[in-house]
Amino acid sequence: MIQQRFFWILAVLVAVWQSGTASPSYAQDAGDPTVAAEPADSEATAEGAESESSDTNQANEESEPTASGDAAAAADDPPEEPAGFFRSAEKQVDNAFGEFNGFLASWMFYPVFGFPLAVLWLIIGAIFFTVRMKFINLRGFKHAILVTAGKYDDPEDVGEVSHFQALTAALSATVGLGNIAGVAIAVSVGGPGATFWMILAGLLGMSSKFTECTLGQKYREVRPDGRIMGGAMFYLSKGLSEMGMAPLGKFLAIFFAILCIGGSFGGGNAFQVNQSLNAVQETIPFLEQNRWLYGLIMTVLVGIVIIGGIRRIAKTAEKIVPFMCGVYVLAALAILLMNFSEIPSAIGTIVAGAFNPDAMYGGFIGVLVQGFRRAAFSNEAGVGSAAIAHSAAKTDYPVREGIVALLEPFVDTVVVCTMTALVIVITGAYESPELAVYRDSNNGAALTSNAMAAQITGFQYVLAIAVMLFAYSTMISWSYYGERCWAYLFGDRASMSYRIVFLVFVFLGSIVSSTNVLDFGDLMILGMAFPNILGVLLLSGKVKTDLDDYWNRYKSGEFTRSS
Amino acid sequence: MSWLPKSNIVVPIDFSDESEQAIRTALELADDPSHVHLVHVLFPLDSVSPGVVWGETDDTKREKAVNDYFDTYLAEKGVEGVRHTVLFGNPGHEISEYATNNAADLIVIPAHGYHGIKRYVLGSVAERVIRLSKCPVLVLRRHDQD
16 A cells, blocks of 8 residues: 555556657647647757757747648758857757657547547547536526526535635636637637637537536545645546546546646646747737746746745736636627628638638648647646636535536637637638748737737737736646645645746746647646546546436525525 | 653644544543643645635634534544644644643654655655654554555
8 A cells, every 4th residue: 555656656657658659650640730749850859959950940830730741841941040058948948848749749649530639538528428417518507607696605515715716716727828829829720610619619618617527526625624625636536436446546546637737837837928928029029039038027926926925916816817808808809890791701711611621721620629629728628627626616516516617618718719719710810921920830829919909909018918917827726736736646745846846837938939838738738638538437427416416406496596 | 751641742633543543542641631732733825726815715714624623523532621733834843843832741643644655755744753853752653554
């Protein structure tokens, strides 16, 4: 029993290493163009990191959506000479990221029928949960709003925060640069049709989110001091142990925790810094040449909260975000109104693109994959992370918080992401030749910024502030997810070491290329779906039983509303 | 140390099964239950969890929750007359300091603690208490030790 957990962690790492070295076939083969790190590229880097070849540039180029998938052509781009010590150090760090991504992508994004494995797994999960829970994403919607509005709150219930507060906390982790930059990337890589699949992914993802967050509540631990510990690591280990699959549960829980820590460094952190910087440098060009400076400022700002313990800043950021989110959605709506006459044709382009896509967007599956992938990255449905936040809600009924949680992909994807996508489509930013440079380097934030500023003069300044706040609050929230997983593996006393590594990644986010940061974030966050969805599938029978019971009682009027 | 009854015994408690054993041992050694101090150490509050961000959790509430928990726990185990305290900070350090400040002449601590990787990363609380405390420490072995 002693060292059992240590053994499992080792086993997971060895398994990952083995699979990575055994199959040198990359996701790029799957027609999935954003996986940039190429085997050839990685090897070249490994052998000649000091040579003047600019791998960053290559990586960026190779992520370009080329229909033929001919990555070699991209290497023709003239390499950029690294200038000075900082630049060459930046390049080396970036190259290391690229190699690591390529190694992970070889199995996580292993192509199955043209789908990267992780994305296929998310789609299967979302469809299964929607059918199994009899479209809870639709029938639970009204109840979700009433519960969030506090109609069923009971301050005496066990937990830390109200339904509304738990939802806001989870939303602050999901509404981030994925909604602004990620979506722009989806539409530029997958074409307008990706919007359709993204919305569908958001709707189906509501069921995944419901199921996992119900489990998060069901298997949470209440500590003697009233604090709640919950999340995928708890339902995987405790839930599967109840079903007589304790070793599998333990394995999945540790696997999940490792990836979640990675996700908190990548998508929840470096990606946010990187893409928010891309938007900010549109307004402060000085930062373009001194990206590390922004990294340093962000590191300090995050550090004073997570290490310095200045809680007021986190509180303020958390409360401004819903406001900024509103400003963003209103601005997008204004742009749609200004281009009112083009809306029907934009919708036509989106639907046509979804079913009869242009070959340059990677065909039907390529477009579908882009939509689902960027939706999952943004709303985290099926990923299991949000269950950590939702488990803190005060309630005696796990299903009730699950129902609240299904609003999350709706707000995040069906509302906010769709706004970004429509703006990108209507303004033509996804095909405008002037903006090609941003599309090629996966600089989604600058794409959105330019698209919006062209419509509303000066909006890039508002957007720069908004994205900084989104990035900041997402990082703070994700540091909580990562820290819980870290504590799960190494104990509560190890928190400080986590926080230090987290800050290192804040800084790295500013100097690593957008493509490598995006890939790293994708791999970690989408990778979390492997252990999570497998466990949730196995435990879905329990959720179904609880849901049926709850729904019958709800329909019979057993639950009283407070007002 | 002598085997005479002790007038001040500190027992770190984490509400595990081993904790109960430690309380029983301390009661046997003490001249009076009121000389047994049960201590639970809480980690400092983080700044980023939903409860903290929304201002729903603070150290006062946590302390009260643990004291309530103590009352229920002790009633369940049929233990009466002992004292209990909540401390904040690093467990090993806080326990030793509390023992010194209260002129304890013995600390009774179960050695269950962490095992596996956590032990390598963190060391055990018992180890730290032994290193830091100025009074004798009685370490109880865990039953399933292998």
